[in-house]
Amino acid sequence: MNQAVPLPVLLPLLAAGIKIMLGPRHPGLQRVISVTVLAAVLGIAIALLVEADRSGPLVARLGGWAAPVGITLVADRLSALMLVVSSAVTLCVMVYAIGQDMAERGPLTPLSVFHPTYLLLAAGVADSFLAGDLFNLFVGFEIMLMASYVLITLGGTAGRIRAGTIYIIVALLSSMMFLVAIAVLYAATGTVNLAQLSGRIAALPPGITLAAQVLLLTAFGVKAAVFPLSMWLPDSYPTAPAPVTAVFAGLLTKIGIYGVIRAQTLLFPGDALRTTLLVAALLSMLVGVLGAMVQVDIKRLLSFTLVSHIGYMIFGVALGSVAALAATVFYVLHHITIQTTLFLVSGLIERRGGSASALRLGGLARTAPLIGVLFFVPAMNLGGIPPMSGFLGKLGLLYAGVRDGGPLALVLVAAAVVTSLLTLYALVKVWNQVFWRAPAGLERKENGGDGGGDAEDGDEEDGDEEDEEDAQSASVRLPAAMVGATVAMVALSLAYTAGGGPLVDLTGRTAGELDRPHAYVRAVAPEGPP
Amino acid sequence: MSASVTLAAAGGVLIAAGVTLLLERTLSRLLVGVLVLSNGVNLLILTAGGGAGRAPILEKAPPGVHPARPMSDPLPQAMILTAIVISLASAAFVLSIAYRSGRQGGDDDVRDDVEDRRVARGRSELRAQIRARRREYRRLRRERRREARRARAELRERIRAERERRAVDDPTLYGDDADGGAQGTGGHDPDGTGGAR
Numbered sequence: 001m002n003q004a005v006p007l008p009v010l011l012p013l014l015a016a017g018i019k020i021m022l023g024p025r026h027p028g029l030q031r032v033i034s035v036t037v038l039a040a041v042l043g044i045a046i047a048l049l050v051e052a053d054r055s056g057p058l059v060a061r062l063g064g065w066a067a068p069v070g071i072t073l074v075a076d077r078l079s080a081l082m083l084v085v086s087s088a089v090t091l092c093v094m095v096y097a098i099g100q101d102m103a104e105r106g107p108l109t110p111l112s113v114f115h116p117t118y119l120l121l122a123a124g125v126a127d128s129f130l131a132g133d134l135f136n137l138f139v140g141f142e143i144m145l146m147a148s149y150v151l152i153t154l155g156g157t158a159g160r161i162r163a164g165t166i167y168i169i170v171a172l173l174s175s176m177m178f179l180v181a182i183a184v185l186y187a188a189t190g191t192v193n194l195a196q197l198s199g200r201i202a203a204l205p206p207g208i209t210l211a212a213q214v215l216l217l218t219a220f221g222v223k224a225a226v227f228p229l230s231m232w233l234p235d236s237y238p239t240a241p242a243p244v245t246a247v248f249a250g251l252l253t254k255i256g257i258y259g260v261i262r263a264q265t266l267l268f269p270g271d272a273l274r275t276t277l278l279v280a281a282l283l284s285m286l287v288g289v290l291g292a293m294v295q296v297d298i299k300r301l302l303s304f305t306l307v308s309h310i311g312y313m314i315f316g317v318a319l320g321s322v323a324a325l326a327a328t329v330f331y332v333l334h335h336i337t338i339q340t341t342l343f344l345v346s347g348l349i350e351r352r353g354g355s356a357s358a359l360r361l362g363g364l365a366r367t368a369p370l371i372g373v374l375f376f377v378p379a380m381n382l383g384g385i386p387p388m389s390g391f392l393g394k395l396g397l398l399y400a401g402v403r404d405g406g407p408l409a410l411v412l413v414a415a416a417v418v419t420s421l422l423t424l425y426a427l428v429k430v431w432n433q434v435f436w437r438a439p440a441g442l443e444r445k446e447n448g449g450d451g452g453g454d455a456e457d458g459d460e461e462d463g464d465e466e467d468e469e470d471a472q473s474a475s476v477r478l479p480a481a482m483v484g485a486t487v488a489m490v491a492l493s494l495a496y497t498a499g500g501g502p503l504v505d506l507t508g509r510t511a512g513e514l515d516r517p518h519a520y521v522r523a524v525a526p527e528g529p530p
Numbered sequence: 531m532s533a534s535v536t537l538a539a540a541g542g543v544l545i546a547a548g549v550t551l552l553l554e555r556t557l558s559r560l561l562v563g564v565l566v567l568s569n570g571v572n573l574l575i576l577t578a579g580g581g582a583g584r585a586p587i588l589e590k591a592p593p594g595v596h597p598a599r600p601m602s603d604p605l606p607q608a609m610i611l612t613a614i615v616i617s618l619a620s621a622a623f624v625l626s627i628a629y630r631s632g633r634q635g636g637d638d639d640v641r642d643d644v645e646d647r648r649v650a651r652g653r654s655e656l657r658a659q660i661r662a663r664r665r666e667y668r669r670l671r672r673e674r675r676r677e678a679r680r681a682r683a684e685l686r687e688r689i690r691a692e693r694e695r696r697a698v699d700d701p702t703l704y705g706d707d708a709d710g711g712a713q714g715t716g717g718h719d720p721d722g723t724g725g726a727r
Contacts, residue, residue: 161630168620168627169560169564172564179575
């Protein structure tokens with residue numbers, strides 16, 4: 001089973017190479033390869049999860065070199081769990097993108113660029129989750145980022161180039177910070193292997209540890225879009241095509257969260273930056289949701305809720321107890337699925353209604369009831385309505401916060417409840433405007449609108465010119481693949497509730513493993529840390 | 531492990547210069563900033579590997595015996611190579627973005643956020659409104675002042691007219707000087723002016 005660990009990285013890389021060789025020929029074959037490879041990765045990831053859950057972390061030593069010298073890939077419960085959800089999401093989004101591409105045939109998503117780049121993105125994501133040393137984690141990040149640069153500027157329209165520039169420069173800066181952190185840690189300990197680092201960092205003077213920790217957390221924080229470092233996200237995400245935004249929102253920020261979890265449990269256990277993280281979580285929640293409340297563009301609104309819900313995960317990591325970690329892992333899984341689904345649905349709305357702005361849409365509940373259901377379920381889930389997974393995750397976090405009992409933790413518990421309510425408010429507002437408002441009233445407003453409405457419309461036009469073009473060229477009928485993929489994602493999110501018991505047990509075991517990293521260290525370096 | 535302070539300081543200076551350039555608005559400057567920054571970070575990694583002047587690989591020693599001279603650590607150099615390749619690829623991509631941006635907009639300036647622009651526009655609208663109000667207020671005040679001045683002037687005019695009227699009506703007030711003079715120009719001029727005319 002250990003030999004299977006590199007496969008989630010290698011298969012997409014190989015497929016991407018084949019696709020670049022094929023070029024724009026054989027579009028049918030291209031699609032078959034993409035879906036097959038991503039499905040295979042999903043299967044492997046599930047097998048890895050089962051095995052890692054049963055018999056401890058799986059370790060692949062690349063080139064046969066032992067741990068401190070060679071590169072290791074490690075699949076413990078957290079890595080395998082993240083890998084399963086991420087490959088399920090990438091598969092669904094791929095199917096969705098194929099559906100959209102078949103329907104559009106536009107120059108905006110060229111098949112010969114999109115497919116290989118997307119597979120590289122999947123490879124980078126898998127490499128980040130499986131990396132057993134800090135530098136390999138950096139390389140995984142870079143593979144993923146390089147692919148994301150191409151995807152976010154896909155088609156090269158003016159709006160996407162502008163948004164992409166900001167995204168790229170911010171990402172480059174955070175990568176540099178990550179490299180400095182690696183240099184500091186290497187100079188201080190002489191290793192970049194995570195398992196060895198966790199033993200050696202404990203022996204370092206606290207000043208150096210703190211410097212390295214701040215650098216690493218800042219680098220991960222930019223990727224995860226934690227509040228003071230989150231300004232790039234609502235600006236750059238909404239302009240990209242719907243499937244790209246969906247996969248970015250679902251996965252890329254969560255890789256930052258994964259990095260934060262690893263850093264806080266394996267490398268720097270203890271309470272050194274607890275207060276800072278708690279305050280950052282508080283501000284992320286509130287600022288994000290306040291930003292979401294005033295948005296009229298659905299994609300932009302969802303980007304702001306994304307920032308706000310990153311705060312929940314940072315909250316759980318900062319608390320650091322086993323219960324909090326378990327709830328965090330559960331929340332990460334839930335949020336990957338939900339956020340991706342909501343962006344996919346916003347793509348459907350855009351295709352059906354011709355715009356992503358709530359001001360221009362209306363009456364979709366009558367004309368497209370299926371989209372209504374597909375939006376309603378994940379929206380309520382994100383808001384934390386009881387039987388759904390958002391409620392379970394939030395309940396776990398609130399429980400951990402109350403049990404922690406500190407004054408700041410209690411403030412955060414209150415803020416989490418308020419944020420949840422405000423999220424619900426923002427989403428219900430969109431729901432009312434997009435689905436329940438009478439379309440006749442909309443027409444009147446559009447035709448003979450008053451001054452204020454006209455000004456708003458003018459503003460929207462700068463933002464999504466390309467979306468308008470999409471809408472004009474598109475037929476109103478939705479392709480089955482797009483709807484099918486979205487339905488699958490909604491079903492996956494509901495499955496978290498249906499299989500809630502076993503899943504909570506699994507995240508509990510994951511948190512136990514994170515809390516006591518001896519198993520991880522022993523599995524990587526059997527003879528013990530030198 | 532001994533590290534060179536000069537190298538570390540040079541790395542720091544390069545990073546500072548890179549960050550300064552990142553605050554610029556044109557993409558070509560941003561690109562130079564990223565390159566300088568990444569070179570600075572690479573110098574830092576090199577410093578992390580220890581001092582210079584050691585053998586690149588282990589010298590031959592009998593098995594089980596630790597070699598007498600320490601070898602140079604190859605790992606930082608491998609990491610730097612990887613980082614260089616990555617920053618090369620990023621630079622190529624940023625260049626292509628700058629080219630594309632130049633083709634579309636005529637320059638490679640990074641434009642403002644849509645949201646920021648909207649906020650700024652809202653604020654400038656508000657400011658314009660305030661300015662218009664103030665202008666209106668000033669105009670009103672000026673008008674009122676002018677009106678007051680006009681009223682005052684009118685009043686003064688009226689008073690003067692009144693006085694004149696009274697002076698006309700009541701010749702005793704100023705003597706017969708004005709009246710008599712006007713009438714007397716024809717009569718009392720025996721020789722001088724009449725001759726001139």
